[in-house]
Amino acid sequence: MRNVYVGASLAGAVSLMALVAQPVRAELPVPSVNDLQSQSTYFQDGAYAQVNSVSELTDVDPNSWAFQALKTVVERYGCLEGYPSKKYLGTKPLSRYEFAAGLNACLEKINDQINAATSNLATKDDLAALARLQEEFKNELAALRGRVDALEAKTKEIESKLFSTTAKLDGEVIFSVFGQGADSNANIRDGAGNFQGSGGGSNVSFLSRVRLNIRASSLVTKGDQLRIRLNGFAGQSVYFDSLQGRQGQNDYINDANARPGATNGSALVDFDKVYYDTPIGLFGSNNIRLRVGPAIQNLDLIGANKYTANGAQNFSLRNFSRDPLFIQIQDNQHPGAAISVKFSPALNLTLFYSALDGGSAGTVNAAVGSGTAPFGGSGLFGGSTQLAAEIAFKPTPAIDLKLGYSYTSLSSAGSSGGFIFGNAALSGGGDAGLLYNSNNVSNISHSIFSAGLDYDVVPGIAIFGRYTFDTASFYGYSPAGNRGGTSVGGSLDANTWKAGLAFPDLLGKGNLLEFAYLQPINIVNNGVISFVNNASGAAITNPASDPRGYTRVFTQVGNNSTTGLPPARNATESQIGAAFRFRVSDRLTITPEVYFVISPNNVDQQGITIGNLRATFEF
Structure with missing residues (x-):
C-alpha cells in the first residue's frame, strides 16, 4: 500500500x-x-x-x-x-x-x-523480532488461548444462571452467644419500682440474624437503585424486661416474643426495607439524591457516628449504635421519603420524613383511648410522623460534624405503643420505658436537637460523641372527647449523650477496638414537670404530689388504666461498653463485647453486666 x-x-x-x-x-x-x-x-x-x-x-x-x-x-x-x-x-x-x-x-x-x-510502521527487524517471540512463547500462547476459551464458556454458564440481569444479591449472617446478669442477691426493678427479675437468674442464649439484599441498579437512570431487604432473626437478647424498663436490647434482635418460633432457632422472614433511590440531575450535576418507598429508615441517612453506626460490626447494644432520641423514637422502617443535597465534598444536607402508620386508612368513629387510629388520623400525614433535617460538615478528612433537628409526633391512636419516647422503649435504659396515659393524652410532640462528632486524631486513634436534647409536649383531648376525666397538657425535657474512643486497624487492617460511655434517655426536670388542667387552665405546679399530674400523664401498666404512679427515679443510669472487632477475612469478623449498666432504669440499685460474642459473615 x-x-x-x-x-x-x-x-x-x-x-x-x-x-x-x-x-x-x-x-x-x-x-x-x-x-x-x-x-x-x-x-x-x-x-x-x-x-x-x-x-x-x-x-x-x-x-x-x-x-x-x-x-x-x-x-x-x-x-x-x-x-x-x-x-x-x-x-x-x-x-x-x-x-x-x-x-x-x-x-x-x-x-x-x-x-x-x-514513521510508525513496523520495520523488517520489528517483524522478525515478533516472529521470534511467537516461536519462543507458542506454548504459553496456546495455554492462554485455552484459558480464554474456558473463561468464555464459564461466563456464558454464569449468565444463564443469573436470577436477574440487572440485580445483585448480597447478604449478612450473624451468630452470637449472649448473656447478662447481676449480683445473685439483687432484685432488678424498672422505673416504676416493679420487680423485673433476680440478678442471678439469667440464662445464656444463642442469637442469629439473616439478611438478604436485592439491589437492582440503573433501572431508570445511571446510578439509581431499587433495594429490597429480607430480614429474619431468632433469639431473645432482653432478660430484665418489663413494661417500664428493659436492658440489653441488641441492635440485630427485635422483639422475639412477637415472632412465632423465634426462640427455638426458626423465625419468620419479612421484607423490612423497600425503597427506590435515584440521583436528580439539577443544575447540571447529580449531587441531589431522592429516596422514596414503603419501608425506609432514618438511621440509614441521619444520626450516625462512624464508629458506632453498624450494630453488626460495631457495638451491638442498640443505645450505642442508634441515638435514643434523635433516631429511636421512630426508628423502624416506615413509608416515607428523603432528599440528600451534596453542596460540596465538605457539606451535605439531608431531609427525612416518615409516617409510622403511613399505610393505614384509619377506622371510622374510633373510640378515644382505644389505640385505634380514627379515619383521617393516620396515613402519610396523620398519626405518628417524623420530620428531620441534618447538616453534615467535613472541614477536613479527619473531622465529621453533624447537626440535626427532628420534629417527631406520637399519636395515642395507632402503633405508637403508649410510650412517651416511642420505639426507644424497646431498647430501654433510663426513662425510655415510661408509659403515658392515652385516656388523657392524645399525642406527644418531640422537638429534638442533636450534634455528633467523629474525629480521627491521628492514624489509628479516634474520638467520637453525640449529644441530644428533647422537649416533649403533651396535648390532651378536648373535654367532650375525654374518657378519663379532665385532660392535661404540658412538657418535659430530656437528654442523652455518649462519648467514646476508637482504635481503628489495631493489630491489623479492618480491626477495631472501641470504648464508650453512654447516658440513656434521662428526664432533666428533676421530677417537677409543669402541666396544665386543660378544662380550667389552672397550673399543676407539683405533679408529684398532685394526683391530677402524673396520674393524668403517666400510667403504670399498658392497658390505658387511669391509675398511674410517679416513676421511682432516684438515680441516673449510665452504660459503659467495650468491644474489639477482629477481622478474620474479608467475609468474617469476630467481636467479643462487654457492657456495664450502672443504676439501671434510673433507679439506685445493683448494676447489670452484659456479655456478647458475635460472628458476622458477609457475602
Missing part, C-alpha cells in the same frame, strides 16, 4: 507539472546543479508566493480544464506558487529551470507526507 501511495504521488506530481509545462528547444544548454540551486533560491526569495487555494489566483478560470489539476496541486500537495499579484500566468512559457524547481518543491512535500505516514 505504501508503494502505491508513493507511486501515485510521484505520478500525480509529474503529470500536473506537465500540464503547465511548455516545450523548449533542444539546443538549449543543459544546466548545471549550481544553476538549479540558483533557480530554487529564486523561488524562495519572494518572486513567487505560496497560495493555499486556487481561488486566490485571479487569472484562473474555474471553468477551465486545468482548474482541477491546479486545485489538486495546491490543496493536496501544497507546492504551487503564484505571483505576488495573485496571478498564475498559466499561458506564460515554462523554462526547464522553472519546471525543475517546481518539481523539486512538490517532491519534497510528497516525501514529507510519506515519512509522516510511515
